[in-house]
Amino acid sequence: LVIAGVIGYMGYLETRVNTPFDEQKMVIKSGLDVPDRYWGSYRPGLYFGMKTRDPYSLVTGLMWYFPHQLHPDGGGIRHWCEDGDNLDRYGWIEHDGRTFGVQEIEDGPFKITTSFVKKPGGRRGGDWTARISVTSQGSQMRYELVSFLLYSAIEEKTKGWIKPSRFGNQLLTGVTGETDGLGAFTVKFYNHSGQVEDVSYLSTITEGLHVLKETVITSLRVITDPQKGIQKRIILPGELLPSSGAEGKRAEPNLVVTQVTARVPFELEMAFESGSYFDRPGSLIGEAYSRELSRLQDDFHHKFEEKFRLEAKGYKPDEIAFAKAAFSNLLGGVGYFYGASRVESSYTRGPVPYWKAPLYSAVPSRSFFPRGFLWDEGFHGLLISSWDLDIELDIISHWFDLMNVEGWIPREQILGQEALSKVPEQFVTQRNTNANPPTFFLTLHFILQNFADKLTEKEGHLGTLERLYPRLQAWFDWFNGTQIGDLSGSYRWRGRDALTKRELNPVTLTSGLDDYPRASHPDMNERHVDLRCWITLAASTISEIARILNRNGQKYGNTYDYLADNSLLNELHWSPRTQSYADFGLHTDAVVLKHPPPPKSPPGHQVPQNTDKIRVVLKDPELRFVDSSFGYVSLFPFLLQILDPASPKLNKVLDDLINPELLWTNYGLRSLAKTAPLYMKRNTEHDPPYWRGPIWINLNYMVVRALDHYSKTDSPYREKAKTIYQELKQNLIKNIIKEYRRTGYIWEQYNDKTGQGQRSRPFTGWSSLVVLIMAEIY
Numbered sequence: 001l002v003i004a005g006v007i008g009y010m011g012y013l014e015t016r017v018n019t020p021f022d023e024q025k026m027v028i029k030s031g032l033d034v035p036d037r038y039w040g041s042y043r044p045g046l047y048f049g050m051k052t053r054d055p056y057s058l059v060t061g062l063m064w065y066f067p068h069q070l071h072p073d074g075g076g077i078r079h080w081c082e083d084g085d086n087l088d089r090y091g092w093i094e095h096d097g098r099t100f101g102v103q104e105i106e107d108g109p110f111k112i113t114t115s116f117v118k119k120p121g122g123r124r125g126g127d128w129t130a131r132i133s134v135t136s137q138g139s140q141m142r143y144e145l146v147s148f149l150l151y152s153a154i155e156e157k158t159k160g161w162i163k164p165s166r167f168g169n170q171l172l173t174g175v176t177g178e179t180d181g182l183g184a185f186t187v188k189f190y191n192h193s194g195q196v197e198d199v200s201y202l203s204t205i206t207e208g209l210h211v212l213k214e215t216v217i218t219s220l221r222v223i224t225d226p227q228k229g230i231q232k233r234i235i236l237p238g239e240l241l242p243s244s245g246a247e248g249k250r251a252e253p254n255l256v257v258t259q260v261t262a263r264v265p266f267e268l269e270m271a272f273e274s275g276s277y278f279d280r281p282g283s284l285i286g287e288a289y290s291r292e293l294s295r296l297q298d299d300f301h302h303k304f305e306e307k308f309r310l311e312a313k314g315y316k317p318d319e320i321a322f323a324k325a326a327f328s329n330l331l332g333g334v335g336y337f338y339g340a341s342r343v344e345s346s347y348t349r350g351p352v353p354y355w356k357a358p359l360y361s362a363v364p365s366r367s368f369f370p371r372g373f374l375w376d377e378g379f380h381g382l383l384i385s386s387w388d389l390d391i392e393l394d395i396i397s398h399w400f401d402l403m404n405v406e407g408w409i410p411r412e413q414i415l416g417q418e419a420l421s422k423v424p425e426q427f428v429t430q431r432n433t434n435a436n437p438p439t440f441f442l443t444l445h446f447i448l449q450n451f452a453d454k455l456t457e458k459e460g461h462l463g464t465l466e467r468l469y470p471r472l473q474a475w476f477d478w479f480n481g482t483q484i485g486d487l488s489g490s491y492r493w494r495g496r497d498a499l500t501k502r503e504l505n506p507v508t509l510t511s512g513l514d515d516y517p518r519a520s521h522p523d524m525n526e527r528h529v530d531l532r533c534w535i536t537l538a539a540s541t542i543s544e545i546a547r548i549l550n551r552n553g554q555k556y557g558n559t560y561d562y563l564a565d566n567s568l569l570n571e572l573h574w575s576p577r578t579q580s581y582a583d584f585g586l587h588t589d590a591v592v593l594k595h596p597p598p599p600k601s602p603p604g605h606q607v608p609q610n611t612d613k614i615r616v617v618l619k620d621p622e623l624r625f626v627d628s629s630f631g632y633v634s635l636f637p638f639l640l641q642i643l644d645p646a647s648p649k650l651n652k653v654l655d656d657l658i659n660p661e662l663l664w665t666n667y668g669l670r671s672l673a674k675t676a677p678l679y680m681k682r683n684t685e686h687d688p689p690y691w692r693g694p695i696w697i698n699l700n701y702m703v704v705r706a707l708d709h710y711s712k713t714d715s716p717y718r719e720k721a722k723t724i725y726q727e728l729k730q731n732l733i734k735n736i737i738k739e740y741r742r743t744g745y746i747w748e749q750y751n752d753k754t755g756q757g758q759r760s761r762p763f764t765g766w767s768s769l770v771v772l773i774m775a776e777i778y
């Protein structure tokens with residue numbers, strides 16, 4: 001019996017990691033219950049694609065190529081946002097998250113515009129039309145051939161069917177179909193203007209959404225047509241289906257592609273029409289489309305000014321256009337994903353699947369990381385809630401439904417085939433001991449600060465907060481329980497590797513600041529000042545929410561008071577030596593990466609050389625503050641506004657901020673001081689510095705926000721904060737806009753010596769916070 005009990009208990013522990021949190025779900029309306037957000041550009045990893053907010057949706061998408069540039073292996077076909085496509089620029093320049101969007105893409109000398117407009121009607125989420133156009137910049141490439149491929153596809157688990165259809169005397173083959181969610185529908189194509197050279201289609205079976213391009217490439221045929229005087233044409237072969245499918249039935253297509261090859265300039269429309277919409281006044285095409293689009297654009301520009309007031313603040317038209325592009329590509333990059341993460345705990349034998357769930361979320365980067373990241377999303381939420389609180393609360397709701405019974409939310413969400421195919425195997429599994437900054441508290445705090453009235457004025461919002469509350473409690477308790485430090489009032493990020501030999505300083509991916517230098521020898525004695533401050537923010541926000549909901553949040557209020565007390569904070573984290581805030585732990589600065597000495601080999605024998613460098617510790621570590629590495633982490637008590645405004649320590653922080661030997665540059669604050677031993681050092685031979693110098697916009701936003709706060713709070717250092725605020729704000733805005741003009745992109749980070757954008761592009765995740773900096777909304 002005892003043994004059975006133990007086995008039962010082990011089984012219980014094993015299943016906890018993938019057991020959902022046991023309370024009412026956050027998302028109570030989904031799919032068709034939210035008809036106006038049923039359809040959307042929810043496939044951010046594509047240049048253009050539409051789908052519904054269903055687990056298994058009909059998906060539509062665009063591929064294109066220039067026949068003269070097509071490689072025999074299919075190279076040159078654009079589909080997923082791939083950095084290697086080397087486009088000069090792409091992104092949504094207008095998008096309201098609900099009804100329409102306009103995107104511009106520069107592919108060499110060609111400019112492609114993709115826009116869509118939705119139209120309510122019927123009972124199945126309405127109609128929409130997408131308009132795709134291409135023009136050439138300069139007359140040289142006029143009349144060049146371009147091929148657009150527009151497809152509809154369903155997944156294995158989609159209940160329904162699609163098939164190619166010719167409608168009346170239309171030139172281009174469209175689609176008819178029916179799915180559980182959409183009912184009956186049609187997709188028709190209209191060639192709006194320009195000269196069509198060739199049309200063809202493909203109706204076939206694809207293995208899945210992750211190999212659509214491959215399916216198309218293997219189906220393309222090259223034919224010659226001497227009569228027409230065209231030497232070669234690349235076409236789709238029509239029906240490409242096995243003669244019989246399962247149980248001898250005729251195989252049904254799950255992918256229908258229409259290809260149209262035309263001469264630049266060219267414009268084409270794809271109209272999705274719901275069979276449940278009977279009294280449609282007319283199709284949303286041509287003039288009707290243009291009219292509706294320009295009406296929605298007007299609304300957008302009007303609302304943008306109403307929310308962000310950039311015109312009123314004196315920004316110039318092209319600066320405002322930049323802000324709209326930054327914002328729109330964040331909002332237009334909101335995706336809808338469905339699937340199960342892969343997770344692991346110390347009780348599971350290897351990774352196990354999480355439960356299948358949907359995620360409605362923005363993404364950091366449509367090309368590099370088109371999926372949800374926990375702490376990124378809290379930053380995205382600042383912009384999104386400023387625009388549309390419903391959307392943001394829905395995003396928060398989806399994320400909090402991903403909480404397990406332990407109160408843990410996995411950091412990186414790799415849901416579904418498409419998402420999974422973008423991530424190398426070794427990065428997929430998420431561990432339930434690992435945290436990530438709880439930035440949703442920042443979002444919630446921001447909402448309470450700026451839009452508290454909106455929370456109460458709209459029906460349903462308080463209900464959302466009510467359902468959220470137990471989950472916030474569980475999340476808080478999870479952090480407070482699992483990330484607690486050895487000393488009372490201290491906290492420690494888990495997940496650092498104490499045994500690694502290759503890393504100059506073991507990374508702390510959980511903190512979000514990946515390779516930012518921490519104690520050289522991770523152990524129980526570590527205390528992380530950033531984590532402590534995050535928990536302080538969490539405690540204060542949750543007690544604020546308790547107050548609004550008339551709950552007893554005393555416990556959180558007390559925790560906040562305890563953690564916000566500057567004397568305990570200073571005891572644990574103020575280094576008297578450097579007069580700055582710092583981590584504490586078993587640490588030495590004397591570490592280097594070196595090639596190991598060649599092993600002694602007997603004369604005449606060749607021993608294979610291990611070329612990888614390893615870490616060499618030149619001086620024993622000791623328990624001390626990690627205070628030689630001044631940088632973002634040192635700023636946290638200031639960033640999260642825990643630092644007492646009257647404290648001379650605030651003065652010291654401000655002095656350090658403007659010191660160009662430390663963090664100050666003309667382009668924003670660098671992540672790590674020039675004087676830090678690991679400034680711009682590689683962590684291994686293969687890992688270039690990431691959070692060891694370059695300028696990151698999320699943290700700069702937090703600094704600007706803190707400066708704004710201290711410049712408005714009674715303090716001897718008010719004026720100083722105000723001056724620095726203005727300068728830092730200007731530097732950031734100026735440089736990000738300059739780089740956008742120069743390169744066409746908003747970047748993941750900016751070089752601290754040149755200001756140049758670097759790493760991922762477009763990165764309109766937290767880098768788009770520049771819009772809130774321009775708008776001065778904190």
Ligand code: 6A9
Pocket residue numbers: 364368369373375376422423424427512513514765
């Ligand atoms: C690994 C590589 C095709 C790193 O913006 C997302 C995160 C941030 O949360 C984090 O703070 N980025 C920052 O340090 C990008 C993380 C990408 C990890 C993916 C797999 C696949 O590349």
